[in-house]
Amino acid sequence: MAPTSTDPALSVANDLQSLSLSPAAPKGEVPSATPSDFLLPDDAVCVSAPGKVLMAGGYLVLERQHEGLVLATSSRFYCVAAGTRSAASSSTADPKSATITISASQFPAECSWSYRVNLVTYPAPQTNPGNGKNKFVEIALAKTLQLALETISEGEEYKGDNEKAGVELLRRMRGSGGGMEAFVMADNDFYSQREQLTDRNLPRRISSLTQLPPFNPLPRPIHQINKTGLGSSAALTTSLTAALLSYFGIITLPSSSSSPTPEETTSLDTVHALAQLAHCLAQGKVGSGFDVSSAVYGSHAYRRFSPAILTPLMSSPHLPIRAANLKDSLARDKWDQTTAPLRLPKGLRLVLADVDAGTDTPSFVNKVLWWKVEQAEEAGRMWASLAEANGLLRQHLEGLCSMEEDEGYTRFMEESAEKHMEDVSYIAAEVGVYSTLFVSSLTISLHICLRQLFRLVTAASKVPVEPAEQSRVLNASMKIPGVVGGGVPGAGGFDALFLLVVDTPTVLEAVQDLWEGWTEMSLCPLLARQSDGGLVKVDVGEVAGLKEGIAGWEKRKLAATL
Numbered sequence: 159m160a161p162t163s164t165d166p167a168l169s170v171a172n173d174l175q176s177l178s179l180s181p182a183a184p185k186g187e188v189p190s191a192t193p194s195d196f197l198l199p200d201d202a203v204c205v206s207a208p209g210k211v212l213m214a215g216g217y218l219v220l221e222r223q224h225e226g227l228v229l230a231t232s233s234r235f236y237c238v239a240a241g242t243r244s245a246a247s248s249s250t251a252d253p254k255s256a257t258i259t260i261s262a263s264q265f266p267a268e269c270s271w272s273y274r275v276n277l278v279t280y281p282a283p284q285t286n287p288g289n290g291k292n293k294f295v296e297i298a299l300a301k302t303l304q305l306a307l308e309t310i311s312e313g314e315e316y317k318g319d320n321e322k323a324g325v326e327l328l329r330r331m332r333g334s335g336g337g338m339e340a341f342v343m344a345d346n347d348f349y350s351q352r353e354q355l356t357d358r359n360l361p362r363r364i365s366s367l368t369q370l371p372p373f374n375p376l377p378r379p380i381h382q383i384n385k386t387g388l389g390s391s392a393a394l395t396t397s398l399t400a401a402l403l404s405y406f407g408i409i410t411l412p413s414s415s416s417s418p419t420p421e422e423t424t425s426l427d428t429v430h431a432l433a434q435l436a437h438c439l440a441q442g443k444v445g446s447g448f449d450v451s452s453a454v455y456g457s458h459a460y461r462r463f464s465p466a467i468l469t470p471l472m473s474s475p476h477l478p479i480r481a482a483n484l485k486d487s488l489a490r491d492k493w494d495q496t497t498a499p500l501r502l503p504k505g506l507r508l509v510l511a512d513v514d515a516g517t518d519t520p521s522f523v524n525k526v527l528w529w530k531v532e533q534a535e536e537a538g539r540m541w542a543s544l545a546e547a548n549g550l551l552r553q554h555l556e557g558l559c560s561m562e563e564d565e566g567y568t569r570f571m572e573e574s575a576e577k578h579m580e581d582v583s584y585i586a587a588e589v590g591v592y593s594t595l596f597v598s599s600l601t602i603s604l605h606i607c608l609r610q611l612f613r614l615v616t617a618a619s620k621v622p623v624e625p626a627e628q629s630r631v632l633n634a635s636m637k638i639p640g641v642v643g644g645g646v647p648g649a650g651g652f653d654a655l656f657l658l659v660v661d662t663p664t665v666l667e668a669v670q671d672l673w674e675g676w677t678e679m680s681l682c683p684l685l686a687r688q689s690d691g692g693l694v695k696v697d698v699g700e701v702a703g704l705k706e707g708i709a710g711w712e713k714r715k716l717a718a719t720l
C-alpha cells in the first residue's frame with residue numbers, strides 16, 4: 159500500500175493538463191543498490207494472474223452471441239510493485255515528478271522500461287529510448303495512472319480538484335525514494351524452455367521442466383523468445399494494472415479466489431475493464447478479451463463485452479493521461495460480458511504442449527473472418543454446429559462435475575485411466591454410475607466440437623485451423639488409454655495443443671512417451687494444469703523463487719551497467 163503522509167515540499171505547476179511520461183534515468187546510470195543489499199521494501203505489493211487456454215469457441219467467441227470455454231492455467235504472471243530502494247538521486251529529487259521502472263525480470267537487463275511521470279505539461283509520449291518500447295507496459299501504465307488520478311480526484315478529500323489529486327498521486331508514487339519499481343515475472347511455461355532443456359541435456363518431459371529454477375532467466379529479449387500461447391500479454395497487462403492500482407491504494411484485491419467480498423469483486427471488475435482497454439489499445443484492435451477475462455476471473459464460459467464499449471476509447475492510446483472520463487466508461491454497469499462458472503471435473507487433467515512452429519494469430523483471424531464473409535451461408539452453418547457442440551461440451555463437463563460425489567465416481571475414473579475411451583462404456587455395467595455416459599459423451603463432444611468441425615473449417619476456409627500435422631499427433635494421442643480428448647486451442651494452427659486426460663501418472667507418462675518420440679513436429683509439454691483461480695494478491699515470500707528471481711535480475715542489471 160502507498161504511504162499516506164503528505165509531502166509538504168510538493169508544489170504543483172498551474173497547468174495540470176496531464177500527468178505525463180517521459181524517459182527517466184539515462185541508460186548506464188549505475189544503480190546504487192548492490193545485489194547483497196537486495197531486500198524488497200515493506201510496502202511491496204504482489205499480484206498474480208493466470209494464463210489461459212481457450213478450449214472451445216475459437217473465432218466464435220469474437221461474436222457476442224457465442225460463448226468460449228476458457229481454462230485458466232496454474233502457470234501465472236506475478237507483478238511486484240514497490241517503492242524504489244535507492245536514495246533519491248538528482249533525477250528523482252524533483253518533487254513534481256516521480257520515476258517508475260517496470261522490468262521484465264527474467265529477461266536480459268535491457269527489458270526494463272523507465273518513465274518519469276510529471277505534473278507539468280504535456281510532452282510527446284516517450285519511453286526509455288535505449289531499451290526500446292514495450293507497448294503493453296507503456297499503455298497499461300498510462301491508463302492506470304489516468305484511472306488512479308480520476309479516482310483520487312473524485313474522493314471526498316479532493317472533490318474534483320485535479321491539481322491536488324495529481325499531487326497526491328505523485329506522492330503515492332514517490333514514496334520516500336522519489337519513485338517506484340514494478341518487477342514482472344512469468345512462470346517458465348509462458349516462454350519456450352526448449353533451449354534450457356537442451357543446454358542441460360534434459361529430455362522434453364514434465365519431470366525435466368520441474369528441474370529448471372522458477373523464473374528461469376532467459377537469454378534474449380522478449381521479442382526474440384518463443385511464447386507458448388498462454389497469453390503473456392494479457393496476463394502481463396492484468397497483473398501490472400492490478401499491482402499498480404493496489405500500490406496506489408485504489409483497489410483491494412482478494413487473496414484467494416474463493417468468495418471475494420463485494421469490495422474485492424468491484425476491484426476485480428475495475429481491473430478487468432482497465433486491462434481490457436489497455437490490452438486492446440496495445441494490440442491496436444478490440445479482440446474478444448477472453449484472455450484478459452480469464453486472467454482476472456479464472457476458468458469460465460465467456461461471453462464477450464460489446465466492442466462499442468471500448469470503441470470510443472480506442473482513439474488515443476497515449477497521453478495526455480487526463481484525456482477522457484475513463485472511470486465512467488470503465489464502470490461495471492457499462493460492461494456486458496458474462497463469465498459463467500466452468501471447471502474440469504475431478505480426476506481429469508489438462509495437458510498442454512508447446513509446438514515448435516508458431517502461428518500468426520491475427521492473420522489467421524483475418525483470413526477466417528474474410529472467408530466467413532465470403533462464404534456466409536456455409537460458414538453460418540458451421541458456426542451454428544460449432545456453437546451447438548461447444549454447448550454440449552459445457553453441459554457434459556457440468557454433468558460430470560455434478561457427479562463427483564456419486565458412489566463409484568473415483569473408481570470409474572481410475573478404471574477409465576486404463577481404457578481406450580471407445581471402450582469406456584464397458585466399465586458401465588460393473589461400476590453402475592451415470593458418469594460413464596458422461597465421459598463417453600464428453601469424448602464424443604470433444605471430438606465433434608474440437609476436432610471434426612475445426613477440420614471442416616480448415617478444409618472450407620483453407621486456413622489451417624487444425625493442420626494435418628496437428629491432426630496426426632492428436633489422433634495418436636487419443637489412442638492412448640486414459641486420454642479423453644484434445645484439440646488445438648484458441649485460433650488453432652501450430653501454436654500449441656491440449657489434451658484432457660484421466661489424471662494418473664501412467665497416462666501422463668504414456669502421453670509424454672508419444673510426444674518425445676514424435677518426429678513430424680517437435681512437442682514440448684508444459685507444466686501447467688487447469689486452475690480455477692483468477693487474479694489474486696499474494697505474499698511475495700510465498701511464491702517459490704520470486705524473491706530470488708528479482709535478486710538475480712538486480713544482479714544481472716548491475717552487471718550490465720558496469
Ligand SMILES: Nc1ncnc2c1ncn2[C@@H]1O[C@H](COP(=O)(O)OP(=O)(O)OP(=O)(O)O)[C@@H](O)[C@H]1O
Binds near residue numbers: 348387388389
Ligand atoms: N514478461 C513480460 N514482461 C513485459 N512484457 C511482456 C512480458 N511478456 C510479454 N510481454 C509483452 O507482451 C507482448 C507479446 O504479446 P503478443 O500479443 O504478441 O503475444 P500473446 O498473444 O500474449 O502471446 P502468448 O499467448 O503466446 O503468450 C510482448 O511483445 C511484450 O510487449
Ligand SMILES: C[C@@](O)(CCOP(=O)(O)O)CC(=O)O
Binds near residue numbers: 220519
Ligand atoms: C481466434 C480467437 O477467437 C481466439 C484466439 O486465441 P489464442 O490467442 O490463439 O489462444 C480470437 C479472439 O478471441 O480474440
